[in-house]
Every structure is written in structure tokens, then in C-alpha cells.
Amino acid sequence: MKVYLDNAATTMTDPGVAKAMQPYLTQEFGNASSLHQFGREASGALDQARVAIAKKINAEPEEIIFTSGGTESDNLAIRGVAYANKNKGNHIITSTIEHPAVLNTCKQLEKEGFKISYLKVDKRGFIDFEQLKKEITDKTILVSIIHANNEIGTIQEIETIANICKEKKIVFHSDAVQSFTKVHIDVKKTKIDLISFSAHKIHGPNGIGALYLRKGTKIKKQLEGGSQEFNLRAGTEYVAGAVGFAKAVELVEDKHYSYVKQLRDQLIKGLEEIPNCQLNGPRGDSRVCNNANIIFNFIEGEAMLLRLDMKGIAVSTGSACSQRDLKPSHVLTAIGLKAAVAHGSIRFTLSRFNTTEEIDYTIKTVKEVVKALREISPLRRGYNG
């Protein structure tokens, strides 16, 4: 059996998405800026895609800027706000559990003279609102907090963060790459100014994402060139990608949420029968519906990943971006885990294409693999379970 449980890294393109994109890769291949018929058709398709994505978050179409993915959206949001507000201040607040697309962008800005405060999180990965309030100064120009964490699935209360920022008139950005279409966001109700999205995490194509930019929020464009995307993101638009992204959004149904959540809880319940393991991140509705991150004590996550791979099960240790990096995940250390313990963590991320049978097979296989690895583990000294 082949079981794909690495959907936080990327997802299978939905066949409906591939079908919707196909005409825009062949017959309707025009450049959306061209004035002829081919161009007009492309630009019409782009407009429709923008409308569909805007609708999902109750935004206006002009508030959606297409980008190449989550990384670019995060860069455009953070650098864009930082450079546009240099005259107002140089202080940015973020958290210690952001994706590298946010963390490394902030570190780069730090080298350029910006001051960055990194909010600590508790054991389950939540920021402290009082701490956030305390960090705000009259030089603070931006708060950027991840919505659903890509490793441990913690969903931050963005309404509360948005209200704190609004009261202090500070721009608020959230990276919603892992939560988009899984947790409902209504930008008319929640006063977030910028939100990052990526299509390949929701069964859309790779190479396209979007940034929601609330009307009136000032940013500086980061790519020089043509005047595409309201003069905020230069470059010929990826029309087929935008069409696929919109289709991916349209294909999400409410029932998918409860279905995936039920599979997640089945998996967590089954795996927790294994002695000496622990769930990282919160339980229930403050955990994104498709994430289970578990530490199996006395074994190395990499050894486990390879054994599971041999049995047809795809999972990850830490996050895919830090896979070649032997340092323990910054998210797991931020929630207080020691490096040696963090190395035993496995992230299982599900999708609507998984089945109950696959989850049963995964539970059974993980139990066997953990047992086999613990029998030969040097980390096991003193443990007889």
C-alpha cells in the first residue's frame, strides 16, 4: 500500500484542477497583458480566478495579488511593509515558530537595521497576547504571526491579534499557507491587513500563490519590471496557475474538514497506544485538521522515516525545508523540547484523498517500526517498555 502523509510539504494536484488548467497551457496560452484576443482571454481568466480566491475570504478582487507561492507572498508582505514604512519606524514583531520564509526575511531585515522581536510560545505553540502588547512600541510598524503552524498545527487566534494591532494602528500580516481553506477567514470581520497563501498546499499547482492586501495598506513592490498585479508584482502572470489555484479553492467542501479531522483523530488515537510517545501541539479545534506531530521517545525520526518509506508511507521529520539540516526543528525547540527528544518527532499530514484503511495501515506499521527500532536503539538504555 502507498500512503502519502506529507500534505503539509505539498499535495497531489486535484484531477479537476489539472483539467481546468489544461486549456490555458495549450489553446488559451496568451499573455494577459496583450491586447489581442489571446491576451483578452487570458486576462479574463485571470480576473475570474482573482474573484474566486477573493470570495473565499470575503475580500475584494483588487485585494488579491498573485505571486509565485507562499515564500514570495511572505517576502512581499514583510519587506513590502518594512520598506514602505521606514519613515514611521523600524520595529517588527514576529514569533519564534514562523516558517523560514518569514523568519529568514526578518533576519535579513535585522542586518539592514530593522529591529525584530521574536515572541516566545507556550508548550502547545501559542503566543501570549500580553507579551505581544508589551513588545509594541511607537516604532512598531508590523506584526507577522503564522496562522496554522506547519510543523505542530497550532492555530493562533488571529482575531485577537488583529484587534490588538488595529487598536495600536499597526499593520498585521499572517502566513496562512497551512490554514487556507481549512480555517475560515473573513477579512471583513477579522482586521488582518495581509495574508499569504499558496496553491500547492491545497491540491492546486506549484508555482502560484497569492497575497491578500487590504485596500489602503501601503507596501513597496519587491520585483521591478512591468506593471502587472496592480503595479505591485512585476512579471508575466501565470494564468494557468491562477486558474488552477481558483479551481482548487472552489473544489474545497465543508465536509472535507470533518472528514480529514476524523482521520487525524483516528491516527492520533491509534499512535498514542504506543508507549512513550507524545503529541506535539494542541488537541481539538485549535489544531489544524490535517496535522499529527508525534514524538516517539528513544528513536531517531530519520530512521523511522526511512523504514516507513520502505513500507510505502511518506511522512516527514521536522519540516521539509529543514530536512537536510541536522539541527533539531526550531519549532520543536521553541515549545520547550530538548534536542535529543525533538529528533524523535514525526509529522503526519493528511488530505481528503486519504482513507480510513490507509490510516489503519499506518498505525499498524508505525507500531511495528517503533518496536523494531527501539529494540536496537542506543537511546533506549534504562528503558524496558
Ligand SMILES: Cc1ncc(COP(=O)(O)O)c(C=O)c1O
Ligand atoms: C507556513 C508556510 N509558509 C510558507 C511556506 C512556503 O510556501 P511555498 O512552498 O508556496 O513557497 C510554507 C511551505 O511549506 C509553509 O508551510
